[in-house]
Amino acid sequence: MKSADVQGEGEWQTVGKVSGSKKAKGTTRTMDTAKKTMKAKANIPHDCSTHAHVPSLGAPTKLDVQVASARSAAMALRGGFEDSNEAVGRLSQQIRDVAALLQDTILWKDFLETLRGQYRDGAFGHLVVLGVGPFSSQPSALLQLALAYSLLQVCVVADTDIDTASLDTSLDNNSSVFSVARWRACAFDPVFSSVETRVCDALGFYASIPDKQGKYEIPATGLATLCFMPHCPYGLYGSLLWANWAHLSQLVLIGNSVSSYMLRSLPAPAPAPAPAPAPASALAPAPVILLDGSDSAQPASSSQATYSPVPTAFVTPVDCIALVAPEVTEAPLYRPAYSKIPVPRGTAGQVLAHLEVAFNDTSVTWFDSTAVSSIPHRPAEAAVDAWNRTRCPEIA
Numbered sequence: 001m002k003s004a005d006v007q008g009e010g011e012w013q014t015v016g017k018v019s020g021s022k023k024a025k026g027t028t029r030t031m032d033t034a035k036k037t038m039k040a041k042a043n044i045p046h047d048c049s050t051h052a053h054v055p056s057l058g059a060p061t062k063l064d065v066q067v068a069s070a071r072s073a074a075m076a077l078r079g080g081f082e083d084s085n086e087a088v089g090r091l092s093q094q095i096r097d098v099a100a101l102l103q104d105t106i107l108w109k110d111f112l113e114t115l116r117g118q119y120r121d122g123a124f125g126h127l128v129v130l131g132v133g134p135f136s137s138q139p140s141a142l143l144q145l146a147l148a149y150s151l152l153q154v155c156v157v158a159d160t161d162i163d164t165a166s167l168d169t170s171l172d173n174n175s176s177v178f179s180v181a182r183w184r185a186c187a188f189d190p191v192f193s194s195v196e197t198r199v200c201d202a203l204g205f206y207a208s209i210p211d212k213q214g215k216y217e218i219p220a221t222g223l224a225t226l227c228f229m230p231h232c233p234y235g236l237y238g239s240l241l242w243a244n245w246a247h248l249s250q251l252v253l254i255g256n257s258v259s260s261y262m263l264r265s266l267p268a269p270a271p272a273p274a275p276a277p278a279p280a281s282a283l284a285p286a287p288v289i290l291l292d293g294s295d296s297a298q299p300a301s302s303s304q305a306t307y308s309p310v311p312t313a314f315v316t317p318v319d320c321i322a323l324v325a326p327e328v329t330e331a332p333l334y335r336p337a338y339s340k341i342p343v344p345r346g347t348a349g350q351v352l353a354h355l356e357v358a359f360n361d362t363s364v365t366w367f368d369s370t371a372v373s374s375i376p377h378r379p380a381e382a383a384v385d386a387w388n389r390t391r392c393p394e395i396a
Helices: 002-019 022-042 062-077 085-102 106-118 139-154 194-203 234-243 245-250 258-265 320-327 336-340 347-359 381-391
Strands: 126-130 185-188 225-229 251-256 328-332 362-367
Touching: 085 139, 085 194, 085 347, 106 139, 106 336, 106 362, 126 139, 139 185, 139 194, 139 225, 139 347, 225 234, 234 245, 234 251, 234 320, 234 381, 245 251, 245 320, 251 258, 258 320, 258 328, 258 362, 320 328, 336 347
Parallel strands: 126 185, 126 225, 225 251
Antiparallel strands: 251 362, 328 362
């Protein structure tokens, strides 16, 4: 009993320090007065009670409500209410609120225009969400899931072109590749808590798929599938591409920029010999040839671009991203101008302040159906896995 009293006193002292206002101190004095009154009426000796908090007389004060809310939130984060319907409902509603605000931004409007310009007015059959992280405690992860939820509401329709009768509906966890064709939307991250898993289910994402380290197979026919995985490990993208090598034209990837990956993979240029001095009148700035083959002296005609491959001598034969890069077309998801998007008031609005953290260096990537035939043969699975374990130990 004494140990429980001491623990309760510590919790309330912590909350009191957080508030730190005159009103909190005044309320504490009122509570002390009430405490003394109750002891006197009950003839309880002063040293027989060590509770720092005594229920207030009458209706709860505003401080009582705030403290109870803070304690509930803290316990939820510690896992104390992991199976609470209230916690699931509260977090689900927060994601819906953030999604509603996000859909009023220029980022969402530009993003939607890109999707609708490439695939049947932006109609997709399935949505796979991977690696968004612990969205109950990270605002950037919550923002990513809010964007995925917006995609589910606006862009993902029932795919009637798929022959569901031919699908293998058994959950074969022994296979290295797992088909997601049976679900309209699914989500997975090994760090999801039980509350986060239930929130995904409440939002329309099936969140109990097995961990296949990115080897999730999308439908080979019908409407294209969106794979939403911003800021995931490099090897996770490679595993997803490997699993869908035969039907990459069915895949639209929302994640890290392939062009940025390729730029970082380029070898340092060898130093060129110093040219002979030229007359001053002949000197002129030489145009820089960009990775996509365009001339830096000419204005870009579009925000979309295809990217030249890294020289063959520098491509690892089992690097799936580098192997498909020549046939990739992408458009940026996040642009620097989005940093000026106004942040509305309120808890949901404040999440929008994390747009850059959530989506910097991300793009919408797709594969032209006529160009996919030029992609080399798929490397052996064992070789890809071994390379991933070396390059990306976090998914091994």
